[in-house]
Amino acid sequence: MKISRIFIYDEPSVPEIKINNLAKFLEETLDVPVHVRKNFFSHFKSDRSIAYKLASSRVFNPYIPFEAHTPTEEEVNFEAKSFENNLESGNIILYDGFEIQKIINEIIPNEELSDDTFHLAFTTRLGCTYDYEDYRYHGRAVICANPAIISTTGIIEAPAKPREYYIIMQQSIAQGLNLDALKDQFKGKFLEYHDSNLDKVIHGYALQAIFYHLTAEPFCDSKDCILYNAHWQEDLIHAQINLGKLCEHHQRIIESIKKHE
Numbered sequence: 098m099k100i101s102r103i104f105i106y107d108e109p110s111v112p113e114i115k116i117n118n119l120a121k122f123l124e125e126t127l128d129v130p131v132h133v134r135k136n137f138f139s140h141f142k143s144d145r146s147i148a149y150k151l152a153s154s155r156v157f158n159p160y161i162p163f164e165a166h167t168p169t170e171e172e173v174n175f176e177a178k179s180f181e182n183n184l185e186s187g188n189i190i191l192y193d194g195f196e197i198q199k200i201i202n203e204i205i206p207n208e209e210l211s212d213d214t215f216h217l218a219f220t221t222r223l224g225c226t227y228d229y230e231d232y233r234y235h236g237r238a239v240i241c242a243n244p245a246i247i248s249t250t251g252i253i254e255a256p257a258k259p260r261e262y263y264i265i266m267q268q269s270i271a272q273g274l275n276l277d278a279l280k281d282q283f284k285g286k287f288l289e290y291h292d293s294n295l296d297k298v299i300h301g302y303a304l305q306a307i308f309y310h311l312t313a314e315p316f317c318d319s320k321d322c323i324l325y326n327a328h329w330q331e332d333l334i335h336a337q338i339n340l341g342k343l344c345e346h347h348q349r350i351i352e353s354i355k356k357h358e
């Protein structure tokens with residue numbers, strides 16, 4: 098498996114992604130041309146039928162596997178309006194990540210669907226996958242496949258915050274205290290919406306998606322490698338922001354992939 102070109106799709110409502118920097122990083126790391134496009138759904142001029150499909154992929158009960166939802170008019174309108182610039186909904190909407198992946202895959206024209214063409218779309222939509230081990234959906238930062246999807250909401254919501262945060266949060270709520278002080282206390286221990294470090298974090302997630310496509314092994318066991326599958330925000334910050342590089346093993350794999358191109 099090799100990649101000869103990459104298309105990345107921006108999420109303009111989250112400018113902290115800094116998509117052009119990611120393009121440069123991927124070009125330097127993989128030695129392949131990277132093309133930046135605007136928001137996936139607006140690039141491919143999505144219509145109301147796509148909005149309907151997106152709204153149908155919403156998950157309402159996280160404890161049962163996916164069942165297509167019959168969307169309301171309002172839900173379809175919300176998706177259609179979000180094509181250009183994702184709207185803030187006020188609360189977090191869950192989507193089945195593989196359903197979204199399927200919708201995206203169907204939109205990409207055949208001439209761009211070859212194995213050596215890799216697509217990576219950013220979205221604020223929170224893609225979740227159903228886990229048959231604990232019988233529930235889990236939010237995902239990245240849906241590894243081609244096309245791959247990185248969710249900026251997933252980066253913030255999927256890896257857990259420090260345990261102490263949840264304990265103190267419960268105490269604060271019980272005592273009727275304001276949660277802003279709590280956020281200050283834990284500042285830098287987890288990512289927040291529109292975090293200025295999002296641009297660094299996405300390097301690791303983008304490479305995880307690309308490694309999955311190239312080798313079927315997206316993750317690394319080393320907590321010091323940007324391919325580490327962080328379940329905790331602190332691990333994510335350590336590997337992807339503080340260190341921000343591949344381990345020696347994965348660096349060697351990248352070098353050998355480049356040589357065979």
Ligand SMILES: [Zn+2]
Pocket residue numbers: 317318319322323324343344345346347
């Ligand atoms: Zn590694």
